Amino acid sequence: MKKTKRQSASKKEVTDPFHYMTGFGNHFSTEALPNALPVGQNSPQELSYGLIAEQLSGTGFTAKRHENQRSWLYRIHPSVKQSPYEPVVSEIWESGPFSDTWLTPERLRWNPQPPTEPRCDFISGIRTVAGNGDASMRQGSAIHLYSASQSMEKRCFCNADGDLLIIPQDGGLSIDTEFGRLQIKPTEIAVIQRGIKFRVSLLGPQASGYLLENYGNPFRLPDLGPIGANGLANPRDFNTPVAWFEDSNEPTQLLTKFGGHFFTCNLDHSPFDVVAWHGNYAPYKYDLKTFNTINTVSFDHPDPSIFTVLTSPLDHEGLANVDFVIFPPRWMVAENTFRPPWFHRNIMSEYMGLIEGVYDAKPDGGFLPGGGSLHNCMSPHGPDGTAVEDATKTKLTPQKQENTLAFMFESSFLYKPTAFAINGGLRQENYTDCWQNISPTFDAANTGK
Ligand SMILES: O=C(O)Cc1cc(O)ccc1O
């Protein structure tokens, strides 16, 4: 049988030791011991193996049926068994409301992070770049970078403020959660929802990448409109871990972020003691290589909404709290077209990152894997001088845009950069020079074709 690209993408999964259930937003049922799940009800008087039932609600009880998200966890120890919360002072990971101090319409770009400082784990190595909204009001999002050289040991984390979208750029992560274990490598992403306890181990000596913290409505797949029933990120390519548990009395520290503040408490057992669970509120992973990219086969460059992987919608239809959009490898076949992203000014604010390769709007070498850029509401941006030069002259044969994987967080709200973003040493002060060599080609005597 002829081997297709799609087959080799799924073959890659064989290197991932964990087991997953496929589908987006499914009502899953999974048990690590036979018959651990109660049958026909959620909370019988007695559960098999002496387990304890606990509900985790990701939406309000009365949310519309198609939006309602909750899971039932059957665990060894109830989550209530923890010491009192103690506040922790941490200036590192910032949350909304963000200060106006550094707010600017200026176009900003950053170099990749230098190699990780020693002794940083996934949580202690998080640095906030920008954000909007308010964690305590469940609106907006925060953009962070992570960089770790150590696995989380004897401690785990729980974020009451939002869902975490993890985008590895360098190195793989193994993530243990209350719902099971998942592994992600660059080109894959994971979503760990609000309230889910997790700990991250590194698959190599170090790992770094991007983190989008979504305070708002949960991520969902975008509507497909006239595209039809298939395309973009297909539900069956999402993977949710099967139940897995540790029965351990090893003391564990639980760090919680709540309303932008950090609190710690102690457990006399492993928090990963869920023997079985069922429901539709559960972490998942997705390989961006399985994205079914749709592009023009005639002319003009489509709006980037065609590349939306996940959206956190606002309650007003058509507007996003934040969208997660990718620019994957794809065929460029448009005729009589300036093929790279066009010059534009957008009401939405755009943060971009690069997972691998070169981004077609920025071939001049300034936008690097692991780097980032911010083009806030209405700030003019677009292809750099090199892209303009190449794209206006190139012969328009069909070309495969390879060696590229950029992404964008696009929000209805202004992104406020942090002091770290502005003064932390990564910002490229000469970023806007990339457009200054674009000379006018206007000629009043040139009437075109
Ligand atoms: O590079 C950007 O600014 C992102 C972007 C890409 C694209 O293909 C069209 C519009 C757009 O904002």
Ligand SMILES: [Fe+2]
């Ligand atoms: Fe843009």
